[in-house]
Amino acid sequence: MSNVSLTRHLLEEQRAGHISADLRLLIEVVARACKTISIAVGKGALGGVLGEAGTPGAASMNIQGEAQKKLDVIANDVLLEANAWGGHLAGLASEEMDHSMPIADLSPDGYPSGNYLLLFDPLDGSSNIDVNISVGTIFSVLRCPEGVAVPGDEHFLQPGTDQVAAGYCTYGPNTTLVLTVGHGTHAFTLDREVGSFMLTTHGMRIPEETKEFAVNMSNQRHWQPPMQRYIGDLLLGKEGPRGKDFNMRWVASMVADVHRILTRGGIFSYPLDAKCADKGGKLRLMYEANPMSLLVEQAGGAASTGRMRMLEVQPSGLHQRVPVFLGSKLEVEAAVRYHLDHDAG
DSSP states (O other): OOSOBHHHHHHHHHHTTSSOHHHHHHHHHHHHHHHHHHHHHHHGGGGTOOSBSEETTEEOBOTTSOBOBHHHHHHHHHHHHHHHSSSOEEEEEETTSSSOEEHHHHOTTTOOOOSEEEEEEEEETGGGGGGTOOEEEEEEEEEOOTTOSSOOGGGGOOOGGGOSEEEEEEESSSEEEEEESSSOEEEEEEETTTTEEEEEESSOOOOSSOSEEEOOGGGGGGBOHHHHHHHHHHHTGGGSTTOSOOEEOOOSOHHHHHHHHHHHOOEEEEOOBTTTGGGTOSEEIIIIIHHHHHHHHHTTOEEESSSSBGGGOOOOSTTOEEOEEEESHHHHHHHHHHHHHHHTO
8 A cells, every 4th residue: 555645645746846735735625525425325225325315206406408317416516615705716617516616606605706617417327226336536726717707607618628627536446536637547546444545556557548438338329420430440359440349338426437448448429429529518517527637638648529529628617518638548549530530521
């Protein structure tokens, strides 16, 4: 076990001039909130936290029109409360809330506000909670524009390249925090005996090539032609144009799928299809695609919409959705070629 804690790692990043003291403290607040969520997830049925939020027969719905799980609401509240008083944030936004919230509204008792904006998916993969499959928290940190004391939704609409930190915490057999502040992607495992996140992988690297892909094959009939051809060629294996056999892995929890890719390579795809075309895609740019793309790029991988680099997408809305391809660099480039070649006719 490493003797480097998350706090020590962040102090070293601060001393190297990579992050400010406020950003260090903000990340520590988020990490503490993730420890609280981990405990709630770990109790499962014993804690009365499984099932849907709301009254029986009338589930609570989030902004996307999805039924909220009890743990969705609990995780959201934990993150809101943890960040209300820290003094490091000007505002925050959650996948579970219609609009962003300035700290001035969250902390009416006069707690100070800071210079950063926090976006988070409080519990990604929550449809898997009841069957004991790994779920997680995803977060992204932006700078609040200068001169803005009370940020609104429009101030969060910054491209992924503007992120100053991103990470996720996955709650599975162990609780792991994966973090980047723009200088590599690093993994920290929660030591439950001492209650601290300890550095367990410094400088995660995604192999450039892979033989594993992650995609929801049940949507195949809804995919666009280039995606049909791309996956079709993967399934042809050694006898096909790709010249090698591929294995499919699909957890249906983005944090679990991306964590596997960061650990051993692969490509994760959630393409545009007929079911989500009117929404622009399935996954949320600000809460899922951007933070995961920064983590993947910092680990030597690539991330794309299928037609452009993910981190260069200019957001048009707080809950904007996009197609996602991320993971091993050469495989993402191959998937993108199928789309661009199709567009070129």
